[in-house]
Amino acid sequence: MGTAPLAVETAPAKINLALHVTGRRDNGYHEIESLFVFAEVADELHASLAEADLLTITGPFSQGLGDGSTNLVARAVAAFRTRWPDHVPHGLALELRKNIPIAAGLGGGSADAAAALRLMLRLGTGTIDNAALFELAVELGADVPACLISQPLLARGIGEIIAPLAQFPSCHIVLVNPLIGVSTADIFKRLNGYDNYPLPTLPSPMTRPAQLGIWLAETRNDLQPPAVKIVPEIGMLIERLAEAPGCMLARMSGSGATVFGLFGSNAQAHQAAHELRADLANYWVTAAPLIVP
Numbered sequence: 001m002g003t004a005p006l007a008v009e010t011a012p013a014k015i016n017l018a019l020h021v022t023g024r025r026d027n028g029y030h031e032i033e034s035l036f037v038f039a040e041v042a043d044e045l046h047a048s049l050a051e052a053d054l055l056t057i058t059g060p061f062s063q064g065l066g067d068g069s070t071n072l073v074a075r076a077v078a079a080f081r082t083r084w085p086d087h088v089p090h091g092l093a094l095e096l097r098k099n100i101p102i103a104a105g106l107g108g109g110s111a112d113a114a115a116a117l118r119l120m121l122r123l124g125t126g127t128i129d130n131a132a133l134f135e136l137a138v139e140l141g142a143d144v145p146a147c148l149i150s151q152p153l154l155a156r157g158i159g160e161i162i163a164p165l166a167q168f169p170s171c172h173i174v175l176v177n178p179l180i181g182v183s184t185a186d187i188f189k190r191l192n193g194y195d196n197y198p199l200p201t202l203p204s205p206m207t208r209p210a211q212l213g214i215w216l217a218e219t220r221n222d223l224q225p226p227a228v229k230i231v232p233e234i235g236m237l238i239e240r241l242a243e244a245p246g247c248m249l250a251r252m253s254g255s256g257a258t259v260f261g262l263f264g265s266n267a268q269a270h271q272a273a274h275e276l277r278a279d280l281a282n283y284w285v286t287a288a289p290l291i292v293p
């Protein structure tokens with residue numbers, strides 16, 4: 001039996017239920033308005049003591065993911081140590097259990113970076129300025145600040161201006177990925193327009209899944225059309241999920257290629273996942289509850 005880890009952080013998958021591209025900055029980044037939620041499907045980061053800092057990667061999606069300085073976990077740890085050199089002593093062995101597909105629109109790498117930052121925060125003794133932590137997070141990736149929160153939120157700016165939602169209806173999600181990686185930068189480059197209308201105002205209070213469904217019907221994912229051109233399977237998956245009994249909305253998350261189906265019922269979500277898995281044996285299919293405040 002191995003020794004118990006010092007600490008474990010989960011890195012939940014991010015889903016953009018709606019994503020409007022509303023502008024473009026001079027540095028090439030795009031302004032977005034997005035409703036972010038997180039599912040109870042997660043990578044895991046296990047920390048234990050070692051002679052020197054070390055990162056190993058295990059799990060179903062570890063293949064092809066470098067454990068060197070380009071890995072977002074290693075980059076997050078290095079950036080944290082540069083900013084706060086004395087907070088956590090050197091000699092940390094991290095095991096990243098990769099359960100979320102890579103380059104899938106589920107923010108896996110961003111979630112891992114955020115989990116690494118939370119871990120560093122927990123393992124140290126001093127106080128860290130929260131605003132400075134969020135500034136460091138956005139330098140690692142536009143999605144990393146949202147992943148630090150990992151609860152339903154509205155994001156603006158390049159995704160870093162965050163407003164967590166105090167309440168959110170209990171929902172279930174089915175995620176389907178054709179195991180075709182998509183580059184986020186490529187999809188943004190292929191956008192035809194980037195001055196789309198902002199998100200409508202969310203109902204308040206929003207307690208029922210049906211209210212969310214009505215609001216979502218007025219929204220889009222502006223990255224979906226360019227992504228469908230590159231990966232036509234996305235269109236087929238949206239049609240399949242939309243037909244499932246109880247599915248309130250089928251759409252692509254982030255820059256793809258993962259497609260989600262949103263359900264009010266756990267049983268209907270699991271039934272849809274079961275049927276898709278039977279037909280699409282080579283795809284990644286999972287059903288999970290959304291994390292709510």
Ligand SMILES: C[C@](O)(CO)[C@H](O)COP(=O)(O)OP(=O)(O)OC[C@H]1O[C@@H](n2ccc(N)nc2=O)[C@H](O)[C@@H]1O
Pocket residue numbers: 016019028029030031032034105107110140141142143144157158159184185188254255
């Ligand atoms: C599309 C989303 O997944 C929505 O949640 C995110 O905005 C992307 O977040 P991310 O993967 O953390 O993004 P980054 O690693 O910072 O950016 C990857 C690339 O996507 C493009 N990018 C990203 C975010 C954004 N608001 N505008 C962009 O144009 C840029 O070309 C950038 O070089």
Ligand SMILES: Nc1ncnc2c1ncn2[C@@H]1O[C@H](COP(=O)(O)OP(=O)(O)OP(=O)(O)O)[C@@H](O)[C@H]1O
Pocket residue numbers: 065070071072073101102103104105106107108109110112113143182184254255256
């Ligand atoms: N720990 C990590 N997990 C996943 N990808 C990583 C990691 N570290 C670096 N990367 C690199 O980051 C890139 C994007 O991977 P990621 O899985 O975060 O994409 P994504 O789900 O499309 O993200 P987003 O939704 O934020 O655009 C990949 O090319 C991958 O090689």
